[in-house]
Amino acid sequence: MAEVRAEMTANVWKVLVAPGDTVSDGDTLVILESMKMEIPVIAEEDGTVSEVKVAEGDTINEDDVIAVIS
Amino acid sequence: MFESLLVANRGEIARRIIATANGMGIRTIAVYSEADADLPFVREADEAVLLGPAAPAQSYLDVDAVLAAAKQTGAQAVHPGYGFLSENADFAEAVTAAGLTWVGPSPDAMRSMGDKIAARNRMAAAGVPVAPGTPDPVPDAQAALAAAHEIGYPVMVKAAAGGGGIGMSAAFNDEELTAAYETARTRAERFFSDPAILLEKYVPSARHIEVQILGLADGTVVALGERDCSVQRRHQKVAEESPSPAVTPEIRAAIMDAAVKAGEAVGYRNAGTVEMLFDTATGDAWFLEMNTRLQVEHPVTEAVTGLDLVAEQLRIAAGEAPSFDAANVPTASGHAIELRIYAEDPKRFLPGPGAITEWVEPTGDGVRVDAGYESGNTVTPFYDPLLAKLIVHGSNRQEALAMARAAVEGFTIVGPKNNLPFFTELLANDEFVRGDYDTGLISRMRG
Missing domain, CATH: 3.30.470.20 (ATP-grasp fold, B domain)
Structure with missing residues (x-):
């Protein structure tokens, strides 16, 4: 199981996966937006999305959990 | 000289404009979002008006809110700084229509330079050197490939209404160009509400x-x-x-x-x-x-x-x-x-x-x-x-x-x-x- 965490304070622009989705290493899970820049959050392993902890429009802080992959 | 100036911007540039205007004896009015209430530019202006929530669309890009702040404070002129509404010709027009002085070029000059394709064509006609590129918006990926073959790789793909490098990328072959074209188009629509794309010769160094x-x-x-x-x-x-x-x-x-x-x-x-x-x-x-x-x-x-x-x-x-x-x-x-x-x-x-x-x-x-x-x-x-x-x-x-x-x-x-x-x-x-x-x-x- 791997938790995917935010690298910075940001707004959640797009959520591209839902619980139950199968993802591969390198897939984009969520796109954040901070300081006029889009920042894709990428899966770093193959697996199944077990939890998505953010919704579009949320403001998140550095180190917040974005999703869990198992 | 006008006696009062509203600065329709935030951060360092608002502060810098306010400093000069204050020094010239002009009364300054800052506008700000909820996120910026504690920043120095708000305090350093003679007056400050809250525009709305943090999101730019609800504050610094909200033309009606900015004009209402100008009216409320009796501002005689508006300086837009850079970014936000500074290159928005409709805003410049609205400022003038409200009887205020716009600190910037005419809306016509802004429009003629706001579209990169029109600007290229106009400059070429005036005898200003322009890089080889497309004289019309490129409607689809197929047309982009045809244009690139004429200009010669590498080419730069750009949003006609763009700025800040958003949606811009260089392509060295057909495959890269197809991807770059789609990316540029998506971003151009999202950030500038205008999907027009142009291609220009890319200069490696x-x-x-x-x-x-x-x-x-x-x-x-x-x-x-x-x-x-x-x-x-x-x-x-x-x-x-x-x-x-x-x-x-x-x-x-x-x-x-x-x-x-x-x-x-x-x-x-x-x-x-x-x-x-x-x-x-x-x-x-x-x-x-x-x-x-x-x-x-x-x-x-x-x-x-x-x-x-x-x-x-x-x-x-x-x-x-x-x-x-x-x-x-x-x-x-x-x-x-x-x-x-x-x-x-x-x-x-x-x-x-x-x-x-x-x-x-x-x-x-x-x-x-x-x-x-x-x-x-x-x-x-x-x-x-x-x-x-x-x-x-x-x-x-x-x-x-x-x-x-x-x-x-x-x-x-x-x-x-x-x-x-x-x-x-x-x-x-x-x-x-x-x-x-x-x-x-x-x-x-x-x-």
Whole structure:
């Protein structure tokens, strides 16, 4: 199981996966937006999305959990 | 001169405009979002009006809210700064229709330069050199491929309504072009609500050199020297200098002439910047675009010319003569370098907002800091990452480099991530120190 965490304070622009989705290493899970820049959050392993902890429009802080992959 | 000025912007540029206007005895009005209530520019204006929530669309981009603030405070003029509404011709028109003075060019001049395709065509017709490219919007990927074969790879794909490097990328073959075209189109729609795309010849080793112009109240257009803005990451400027180490007196004469022609072709008034692409291999300088507003990096020009460009803007907007003799325009004295201090990590340049617990600015002769923040402020994720601009002015480039190194050492920011360590690297980089660099410099440093 791997938790995917935010690298910075940001707004959640797009959520591209839902619980139950199968993802591969390198897939984009969520796109954040901070300081006029889009920042894709990428899966770093193959697996199944077990939890998505953010919704579009949320403001998140550095180190917040974005999703869990198992 | 008008007696009051509303500054429709935030951060360092709002503060910088307010300082000049206050110094001229003009009553200043700041507008701000909920996220910015504690920033220095709000306090330093004579009055401040809350526009709305943090999101730009509900605050700094809300035309009705800005105009209501002007009416409520009895403002006589509006300065838009850069970004936000500064290049929005409809806003300029609305300001004028409300009986206020717009500190900027005419809406017509803004429109003719706002679309990069129309601007290219108009400049070419006026005898300003433009890079080979498409004279009409490219409707689909198939048409992009056909155009690229005519221009010859590599090509640059750009949003016609774009800015800030958003949606821009270079393509070296058909496959890259197909991907670049789709990306540019999606971003152009999202950020600029206009999907029009153009292709231009891509120059592998280029410098970004721009000319500051002023269209004076009497119609004369003058050029105030160049700025070299080739230190870029993600097609966005990080450091600028004037004069450019790459520009000879002959090239300077040619690009000043091209910039004046560009301004005259659209009847330009007020401050503007003509951006040129300089091919280091051939020495060609091509018109890229014109920014119809005050530029972020205007302080390097102020340092070497001794002018206050905001004061000149206000004079022009009020129909007054400039502070200098237009027949004998000030030329560069010494050398100036500007470093953009961003809230981003110094390795990958990813945004790093956060609360500022310590903020100490360098001081000294020839050192200027235009800061949007101070200790105790929080840098939020809602706006661009510019924290401050550090400008040094020395008697020559070598002295300016030494001053910049000392000033970076003397700058302390604790809290948000920041790129000060990057500047320590840049100021020790052999290419930068020699002055022999191009827009690929940062990629090479990080390669």
